[in-house]
Amino acid sequence: MADSSPENVSATTRDKRVQFGNRFLNDPARVFHHNAWDNVEWSEEQEAAAERRVRENSAQRVPPEKQVDYEVNAHKYWNNFYKIHENGFFKDRHWLFTEFPELTPSQNKSNLKNLLLKDSGHEIIEHRNSGNGLGLIVSNTQEQHKTSSYSLDDKEQKHPTDETIQNTCHLDINTDGFPGSSSTYRILEVGCGVGNTVFPILHTNNDPGLFVYCCDFSATAIDLVQTNSEYDPSRCYAFVHDLCDEEKSYPMPRESLDIIILIFVLSSIVPDKMQNAITRLSYLLKPGGMILLRDYGRYDLAQLRFKTGQCLSENFYVRGDGTRVYFFTQDELDTLFTTAGLEKVQNMVDHRLQVNRGKQLTMYRVWIQCKYRKPLSPNIS
Secondary structure, eight states: OOOOSOHHHHHHHSOOOSTTOOOOOOOGGGGGGSSEEESOOOOHHHHHHHHHHHHHHTSSBOOHHHHHHHHHTHHHHHHHHHHHHTTSSSOOOTTHHHHOGGGSGGGTTTHHHHHHHHHHSSEEEEEEOSTTOEEEEEEOOHHHHHHOTTSSOOSOOOOOOHHHHHHHHTOOOOOOSSTTTTOSEEEEEESOTTTTTHHHHHHHOOOTTEEEEEEESOHHHHHHHHTSTTOOTTTEEEEEOOTTOTTSOOSSOTTOEEEEEEESOGGGSOGGGHHHHHHHHHHHEEEEEEEEEEEEBTTOHHHHTOOTTOEEETTEEEOTTSOEEEOBOHHHHHHHHHHTTOEEEEEEEEEEEEEETTTTEEEEEEEEEEEEEOOSSOOOO
8 A cells, every 4th residue: 555645756755864864954044056965944823824724624524424434444545556557656765774783784694683773872763853843863871862852762781692683583483384484684665556665675675585475455456566677576476465354364474574664654544443453553553663654743734734525533534545544643652662562762753844946836745754672681661
């Protein structure tokens, strides 16, 4: 399942940049000198205007009978979307390797160890900047770790030995015969669409121990993945799956995955079903494994553009093609992941100003990026 708003705009307009952005608009007169600006501060007036706009377009709700149709026939709407656009709507997400270096070959075998060592040496902590945006600081002081409300887990960390890490990375999975069972590093993308994340990973990451699973709600999307010339069944397994169907099992056992990717997909399901979906995914992670997420933030341009009558519930809308989208806050996502027993590694807002220099248009995007990790041992309260 993929996002049917023009995410391809973000892929084509952003120049190559360092992680989390390094192009800042210090002089408003230079706004049209580049295609995109990072960590753009919102004024109080701008945020108030966005809040007013959301109140306006949320005043009239979609009738209950139509809401039932959008839920019951969700797969039909997504199939129709992919039948119309096929693989020409989105651009390959090569930015993934900048934002999520966990997907690169050099990270595979040492990923868990590096993450743990980061807790005892340099760590990534987050700080609020002006407006609602979050920035990142690399810190090597215990004091900053203690004072940051958005740092890695605040409680005392026990650092396992190399032997413990090795045993964790090669869990003895007592289930034979599942796809990718002989691999040493397993990635699952949920809501893979036509493969704009999967194929760049397979192309970039040549680790012979890598195996990538990908699933989507739309059978049409999976057909497009499986018929792609780059699809290699020896390294990838694509399958149709409903993220919200609690009766349908995944093709891999519990605690078998190193990474789960959710790119603009969680926002497409009914809010009431999000927690169970995340909790079930957390069961699939190995201890030390992570969920990587990027999705829509509150007051993103896409939310402000909705017309009255397209609102299903608070911050949840239906597009003209019948697909749906939710706009998150950081706290909402943090609650979903921590309730599932995961630990926060990153939770940041990406305020991006995209520019159409030809039409002299400015577009304010708001995305949230998260990394949440499964503890090496269960939390005991």
